[in-house]
Amino acid sequence: MTVAKLHVTTSLAPISVYSPYDGSLVGSVDATDASWINELLVRARRGAEHSRNLPRHSRSSILERAAKFVESRHDAFARTIVFEAGKTIVQARKEVLRCVNTLKLSAEEAKRNAGEIVPFDAYEGSERRQGWFTREPLGIITAITPYNDPLNLVAHKLGPAIAGGNAVLLKPSESTPLSAINLVRVLVEAGLPEEIITVAIGGADLGRALVSAREVRMVSFTGGFATGEAISRSAGLKKLAMELGGNAPVIVMSDCEVDKAVESCVSGGFWAAGQNCIGAQRILVQRDLYDRFRDGFVEATSKLKAGDPSREETDVGPMISSQAAERTEAAVDDAIAAGARLLCGHRREGSLYFPTVLEGTPPTCKLWHDEVFAPVVMLAPFDTLDEAIAMANEPEYSLHAGIFTNDLNAALEAASRIEASGVMINDSSDYRFDAMPFGGFKYGSMGREGVRFAYEDMTQPKVVCLNRR
Numbered sequence: 001m002t003v004a005k006l007h008v009t010t011s012l013a014p015i016s017v018y019s020p021y022d023g024s025l026v027g028s029v030d031a032t033d034a035s036w037i038n039e040l041l042v043r044a045r046r047g048a049e050h051s052r053n054l055p056r057h058s059r060s061s062i063l064e065r066a067a068k069f070v071e072s073r074h075d076a077f078a079r080t081i082v083f084e085a086g087k088t089i090v091q092a093r094k095e096v097l098r099c100v101n102t103l104k105l106s107a108e109e110a111k112r113n114a115g116e117i118v119p120f121d122a123y124e125g126s127e128r129r130q131g132w133f134t135r136e137p138l139g140i141i142t143a144i145t146p147y148n149d150p151l152n153l154v155a156h157k158l159g160p161a162i163a164g165g166n167a168v169l170l171k172p173s174e175s176t177p178l179s180a181i182n183l184v185r186v187l188v189e190a191g192l193p194e195e196i197i198t199v200a201i202g203g204a205d206l207g208r209a210l211v212s213a214r215e216v217r218m219v220s221f222t223g224g225f226a227t228g229e230a231i232s233r234s235a236g237l238k239k240l241a242m243e244l245g246g247n248a249p250v251i252v253m254s255d256c257e258v259d260k261a262v263e264s265c266v267s268g269g270f271w272a273a274g275q276n277c278i279g280a281q282r283i284l285v286q287r288d289l290y291d292r293f294r295d296g297f298v299e300a301t302s303k304l305k306a307g308d309p310s311r312e313e314t315d316v317g318p319m320i321s322s323q324a325a326e327r328t329e330a331a332v333d334d335a336i337a338a339g340a341r342l343l344c345g346h347r348r349e350g351s352l353y354f355p356t357v358l359e360g361t362p363p364t365c366k367l368w369h370d371e372v373f374a375p376v377v378m379l380a381p382f383d384t385l386d387e388a389i390a391m392a393n394e395p396e397y398s399l400h401a402g403i404f405t406n407d408l409n410a411a412l413e414a415a416s417r418i419e420a421s422g423v424m425i426n427d428s429s430d431y432r433f434d435a436m437p438f439g440g441f442k443y444g445s446m447g448r449e450g451v452r453f454a455y456e457d458m459t460q461p462k463v464v465c466l467n468r469r
Contacts, residue, residue: 020086020318034205044140047167047195063107065190071100084176086318088309099152102434105451106159131465137165138217142210148275150176160454241447245371246399248429249392254286256404262296268428274375278400278430290381318351325353328374335365396443400429
């Protein structure tokens with residue numbers, strides 16, 4: 001399909017969107033040249049004025065109606081995700097449901113998080129003062145979203161921004177813009193003034209223009225570290241919220257329910273073809289359970305069906321491109337050459353990279369210390385919880401971690417000492433609820449998503465103080 005023209009267009013050639021699975025043309029979108037930044041800002045300025053003047057009940061009603069529209073068109077949204085992102089149809093349906101939830105949470109946030117009373121008389125000398133603070137919109141927000149969750153991660157930026165009364169310059173991934181455009185259409189259909197969200201699709205030059213514009217008050221970015229660092233260098237004085245990836249460890253203690261741990265870790269490692277920033281990448285297993293867990297994990301992984309993402313029985317779809325699959329194949333080759341042992345997988349057919357399990361991966365390998373963002377999982381044994389926690393904390397950045405154990409003390413000890421923004425107990429690292437705070441830990445940590453927390457990042461307190469003389 002060919003989507004309607006974007007709000008601000010140029011004479012650039014359209015951007016074609018291709019299926020990651022078979023390379024077929026899915027649609028095309030108009031490209032926006034970086035030289036049109038002033039026109040984009042003019043439109044966003046008008047949008048910020050509209051958004052600021054929308055009463056909270058109107059913002060909430062628009063978001064609630066949009067959630068209902070997305071839910072009623074569940075199948076169409078899911079199939080768009082399958083066609084442009086390569087997620088399996090089962091996974092795409094779950095992403096649509098999460099988008100619905102994100103919009104509903106945003107609708108509630110618009111009504112309830114307006115500020116609070118400040119107890120001025122709690123301080124000597126202020127007995128006759130009283131007042132409050134409100135949460136006011138920032139103005140124009142640039143939102144840059146990735147390909148791996150092309151609908152819900154867009155909702156995580158648009159929903160809180162709208163709830164807070166802001167305008168958004170939205171730059172979705174060039175690989176997966178259709179889900180984002182369809183969501184914006186639904187919001188407009190639900191009553192959102194068109195100029196509140198301006199969609200612009202293009203390359204790095206456009207991104208730099210959107211990020212560095214002085215009128216932009218905040219940049220909300222989800223993507224890789226190199227791009228995040230480039231944004232931080234060019235953004236200037238504005239708020240930055242970035243989710244830059246992780247390298248999730250999962251600790252499996254010998255006292256856990258092993259079958260459940262295997263099942264959860266297989267799902268956590270290979271969901272969305274491993275293109276999941278909180279996917280289980282390094283699974284650390286207590287030594288006296290290691291052989292049993294490894295054998296069960298490899299057996300379950302070997303049964304996963306990789307192939308056409310539109311088929312109900314497919315467990316693992318393609319990576320976003322054949323180039324991404326080739327890079328993964330090369331990284332695994334390097335790990336094997338360095339001494340890692342292949343337990344299953346390591347087979348590529350175009351953009352399909354079959355679920356791969358390694359053991360004995362040297363800590364010096366890129367696969368061990370960087371985010372793999374691919375269907376590759378590494379197993380490693382440990383003896384003590386202290387050792388496992390030290391291994392879990394090796395990378396300089398993190399998002400989530402997990403631990404499987406029936407020992408409450410061990411679980412809480414790990415939760416206290418693991419350096420991550422979320423520790424999932426008796427769950428894989430890839431569990432996420434859209435209301436919880438979500439973001440990076442250690443290097444690159446900057447802001448939080450999760451509707452309430454993004455809303456607070458996208459608004460600013462304004463104090464009103466009355467001196468009763």
